[in-house]
Amino acid sequence: MNSTDSAASAARAAQDSTVFRTLARVGYVVLGILHLLIGGIAISIATGGGGEADQGGAMQQIQQAPAGMVLLWVIALGLVALAIWQIAEAVLERDPDAKKKWGHRVKFLGTAAAYVAIAGTALVYALGGRSQSSDSSQSLSARLLAAPAGVVLLVLVGLIVVAVGAAFVVRGITRAFTKRLDLPAGPARKGITAFGIVGYIAKGIAVGVAGVLFVVAALTHDPETAGGLDAALHALAGLPFGVVILWTVGAGLILYGLFCFARARYARM
Secondary structure: OOHHHHHHHHHHHHHHOHHHHHHHHHHHHHHHHHHHHHHHHHHHHHOOOOOOOOHHHHHHHHHHOOOHHHHHHHHHHHHHHHHHHHHHHHHHOOOOOHHHHHHHHHHHHHHHHHHHHHHHHHHHHHOOOOOOHHHHHHHHHHHHHHOOOHHHHHHHHHHHHHHHHHHHHHHHHOOHHHHHEOOOOOHHHHHHHHHHHHHHHHHHHHHHHHHHHHHHHHHHOOHHHOOOHHHHHHHHHOOOOHHHHHHHHHHHHHHHHHHHHHHHHHEOO
């Protein structure tokens, strides 16, 4: 058996495991919790409150809650399981169109990397630490700007993040997310689809703005301009009608969180 066959066999074994499938569904639940918290913090910022509207801010709130440490470990475990599931999907992807097949694989692996990163943040907080996406983003920007062709590299990073945000928006508008869901009929289907549409668009806007901040950091040679989701949402607040925009995006992220709960139940796994 060659390495490709071994990888495919391991991927099938993971997907055939009821326990593993359950843990992956838990991953969607914890994603929902995180987006509810991030959306709530975004609305708090819009109304003049504080907090960091990113994974770190959400983890900090969970860390301070009763049984928060236990929940942080559950979040890390669920997201790692979900990441492995995405990797298994990439390995088992069999679209006859080679370009589509590799496009799907890149998407699955990129999603897995994002889940692992969030799981890592949860683990840091579970161990009593702290993590700020804005600091890591600024540190990355500073390192890239110091490298040869650093400006070009940082612009490329920003454009990739903008493309990811655009993909979320397109996925919401086209309802492409429903292709991997076994939704019930009737009002429940319409409600879940509506939550998904608004949620994907809101998340896409927030991620896209974060990408724009990387590009601005590159063009101004100022790594402090770069930031993660929290910086993006604060940037939205600074726009004309920013409070309304941030309220809308925050509410959209909450709806995305609710959609994740439905996804945990109805995802085709």
